Amino acid sequence: MVEWSTLAAFALVSLGMVCSPGPNMIYLISRTITQGRRDGFISLLGVITGFLFYVIATMLGLSLLFVWVPVMYDIIRWVGVLYLLWLAWKAVRPGAHSIGTPQKLTMESPKKLYIMGFMTNLLNPKIAILYVSLLPQFMDPARGSLFTQTAILGSTQILVSFIVNLLIVVFAAQLSEWIGKKPFMVNIQNWVMATVLGTLALNLAFQEKK
Template identity: 60%
Template sequence: MISIGSWTAFALVSLGMVCSPGPNMIYLVSRSITQGRLAGVISLFGIVLGFLVYIVLTMLGLSALFLAVPYIYEAVKWAGAAYLLWLAWKAVKPGGASVFEPQTLPVERPRKLFLMGFMTSLLNPKIAVLYVSLLPQFENPARGSLLQQGAVLGFTQLLVSFTVNFLIVLAASKVASWFGTRPTWLKVQRWLMATILSGLAVRLAFDRRP
């Protein structure tokens, strides 16, 4: 079973990534402000389904594939490290618009809200990087089944993300207003996230799987 230290570290990484601006947060804030909290919650359940897809793929295929074909892991590892560095640069580059400026979205029916949330999550590159590149770093074959470790880590990320995003849906208008009037905090947050992402990229680049 996964160690408490690795579990805690992964939970903190998951918290840092879900708190950083991204497609899921932009969509939930915009949808909740435009159409109300219920629409935001329905969209959130679609996003959670996207997380579940990545969890299942990670549990049933990705870890085993990495162990069986090390070259695939190496390719994913370097691609993931490069993408993390790109995310870090994107967070601090000059002229970037604040993601807390919500977009005006058309009113949609519940079924479409769920589907749009699902697709937003499934096509979110941050989530892909988290599951494909970062999650294997916290697994240790010496501590037992990678399937079980992947399940624990995956559902930890799901719980952290659901909790944070649910709170964002409930307080969407206040969150957007608070961040929108505090440019200094936004700048600090961007540089902090860029530092974390860069550190993870370096760790990933030098990671060696047994």
């Protein structure tokens, strides 16, 4: 069983990841503005399915992989560190812009919206890093089944992400307009994102495997 303190810490990490601008955020904002809240919600269902895919894949494979081949844990961990640092630099490098700015999209059917939401999340590097490199840091074999712990942590991440992304869909137009009218928020937004990613990278680099 996962300790409440560990669960709360992971929920905060999940909240920080979902609140930092990324592919899911820009897709949901753009799609909602283009086709309305109903289609934005359909796109969100696709995104949530992508989370479920990662949870199930982690439950079935990664836990056993780390037990059987311990060196794979360190390889994945350091790949995650380097990628998080690269994302942090990308956010604040000269010429960086806010990815919270919506893009013009063509009208799509509900089925395609769902599939596109799923694929957007499936190919989202932030989510891959979360499940491959960060989630194992919150798991402790002494606390019981890694399979069960993954299910609990994964469900927590999905719940946090669903609530935040649902709010993004509901307030997409207002959020986009607010960002557009406050250019200085672009720099603040990017530096906050870089700080979060950098902190996660350092924590991941110096934290020993449990």
